[in-house]
Amino acid sequence: MSGAATLGQETIDVEGVLVDTRHWIDGRRVRSRTTFADLSPIDEAVLGHISAGGTAEVDAAVAAARRAFPAWRALSADERAHALERVADGIDARADELARVETRDNGSLLRSHRRSVMPRVGHNFRFFAQQVRTLMHPDREIRGHRERITYNPSGVTAVITPWNAPLMLATWRIGPALASGNTVVFKPPEWAPLTASLLADITSDAGLPPGVLNIVQGLGPDAGAALAGHRGIRRLSFTGSVPTAGKVAAAAAPNIVPLSLELGGKSPLVIFDDADFELAVSLAVEQFDNAGQVCLGAFRILVQDTLYNRFIEAVVDRARQLRQGDPRDESTDVSALVSRQHFQRVSGFVERARAEGASVVLGGGPNTELGGLYFRPTILTNVSPDSEIVTEEVFGPVLTVQTFGTEEQAIEMANDTRFGLAATLLTGEPERAERVSAALDAGTVWVNCFFVRDLGAPFGGNGHSGIGREGGVWSFDYYSDIKNTVFSPTGWNSEQKGSR
Template sequence: MSEHFTTLAGVVVDTRHWIGGERVASAETFTDISPIDGSPLGEIARGGAVEAEAAVAAARAAFPEWAATPRAERARILHAIADGVEKRLEDLARVETLDNGALLRSHRRGVMPRVAHNFRFFADWLLKLEHEDFETRGHTNHVSWDPAGPCVLITPWNAPLMLATWKVAPALAAGNTVILKPAEWSPLTASLLADIAAEAGLLAGVLNVVQGYGAEVGSALVSHPDVRRISFTGSVPTAKRIAAAAAANLTPLSLELGGKSPLLVFADADLDLAVDLAVEQYDNAGQVCLAATRILVESSIVEEFTERFTAKAARLVQGDSRDEATDLGPNIHPRQLEKIDGFVRRALDAGARAVIGGEPNAELGGLFYRPTLLADVAQDSEVVQEEVFGPVLTLQTFDTEQEAVRLANDTRFGLAATLVTGDRERAERVTAQLVAGTVWVNCFFVRDLRAPFGGSRHSGVGREGGNWSFDFYCDVKNTVTAPKGWQQEVTRHG
């Protein structure tokens, strides 16, 4: 096997970039490590300014033809990509499990089917994308969505392919060309996506995949003057650097930046439901931007809630992500585990109490951190205010509805919120006051691509999903036509 390939769980993955319809190597590589057992997965091409320039040039060259491709044909190709994803679903699931440590059963049953759905949804939405014409003093207004140009899409490591295609699919549907920069901790399924797209008949240069570090290839991409859109999912500090680079070219940005979401449990709630939703926040080892990591419980029920929560959390199985019985896998990287443990240790030193967990799982070793619930935490403490991005929840109490809302909104984030109550009127009052891009009432993580998605405050800029995606990835144009003048033009030139 060539040095440019790696074979994982029987799946061959090309470790080079995909630029202009060809595989491109780099002078340097970086080692991709599996969080499950620390084994090396491959030597990945490490891009920089040269590869960034080549990818943007390829995207720019391919743009006119792809932008002029009729909507129906673009939609057909996106459906063909979805067919390819479904055909290789098991390959994608196995590779991504090794690469980012998330559960194989989740990849098989939910994540990879969602990847295919992303392409199908935006392909179908494209065909019905329209705005009804309207009149202004007898003049006709016609709204259209024009492709913007090359788009740089920078994606995270916690759900690599699903979150990448959440951006890639609408950008391609809109008629744009794409440079995808996957996270360096989980780059492999992006490479497989390039193969699938090529097999589906996507024109060379329409989708480019460039691997490497953000400070190297990422910086070169987001500062490039020929890039027309940038979409990024990740941390606030990185987003600020991207925004500063994009500002020089006035490149429009869409930023989804994580959160510190609350879960409010009122005394009139279905307590079994509330506990189920709270324990669900440990999904993907807590590496979920939408996770409601701040559990806020009405004081009168906190003892019963805590008892039930502790019992249910104790039944979670932590272990190898490839095992069907596993509920919690490892965290992604040694640096991430160190960050998580640092948050917890500082909180404990400051007087917090670990109701459960509070340390790495010494029995498993490696990158496994015990599911943790911290009580006796101050509202202004670091662990309450900052995103941990690990299996760490905090428990606080409130006595009134007003106090619950105040605590829920008292962070710099505003991505999501979850509310559990048996009172419909209370739900309406509270949700109206919560600062969040998404609010779930008596449920969690119900997502629909027709809905707007994004965050408030430091959780992001902009919304994507449905028409909101096309509004971002296109130049929206309004054409105003006068009712008279046609005959005069014919007479003058005839």
């Protein structure tokens, strides 16, 4: 069974779920004259032909968002919060459908979608609904004057997100943008657009007014470029690669649109010889999650030389036990890469590393038993610190292992990157944990743990890993225009003042 069937020009059946292939603009479905094929990574089957938007569709979506903005911003924070909670209820009610569709569309594990990803999608709306209810700064006093600080909606927010966790990453931005009182135009990834279409249905069923959320599908050079450079947007949130971010920023610059950029990573996993050994092995193997297509992944493993031999033997043995296959099978640990283009990119990185002298201790190429887009979990050693495989983001199931001798050397190696999204540190000494974590240059540092983060904490990267922070109040700092109003104690009409 292919998992997808065409019921008509506008609707497809994906894993038993009906998905509309058209855009969502101003509360209705809109078809484009041109389409693009959406292929499943599982077997490279065509799931459907999706309406491909461009300047005309983006113009219509931004116009709809601008029309909807005055009424949406006029609602109280509590009214907007109730609307977002209804959306969250709709997501929870259809969580299994969303999980099945996204697994078929982007190849991520179904068990992960069911257990963590889709629950997080609903939580993205609920969390920011609750946050906006309590969002305030206390009045300040200066020389007898009263200062009132308020969060005001900024206007139309453009959201452009990637394919590796499309719905979760999108709602992580759409949630606070809508809670702030902004309206949204969302461009989903062309390699995994289908759950965005289902989100449109869910928001409509939840009673979100027309134009508050608009979804324009299409290719990056067409729909993405038109949205990033549109004069009608007032905020732009982009998640993706560094090269694309440069183009997005250049497009937005003439309109002086504030940017929030979450970009790539080449994060280190620093393991001292006093660390919990079982934890070190488990976290190293965990980096193969989602076939390595995770921006936060710690793919540069730095292990103290005294621990190296024992560690590499254990990691290779554990990684060999990972089961690769169809992500719809609950027993699968590693699935396929998202597209043929990306598969060739990852293969190229590994081939060039081998040509430069890297040793392959695990994997190193396609899984010939499965064929298609399945690339074996790969571990490389004997890599040069300045080699491409160490310095560039591969975004696939490829780990490099290097050794260090001293604490100072570990810090220097960990920070020897143009990225700075995250870092993971494993040590059994509390004092060392304090010293090294403080010295690591990253937006998030995990100590003796991994991938633990509350939505109220700031999230973002240093260097080429991005600009800005989102999460909790930091999201509202970005999606809002913050105003300071100063009230004088003098100058009031005496009668009016006395009657108050």
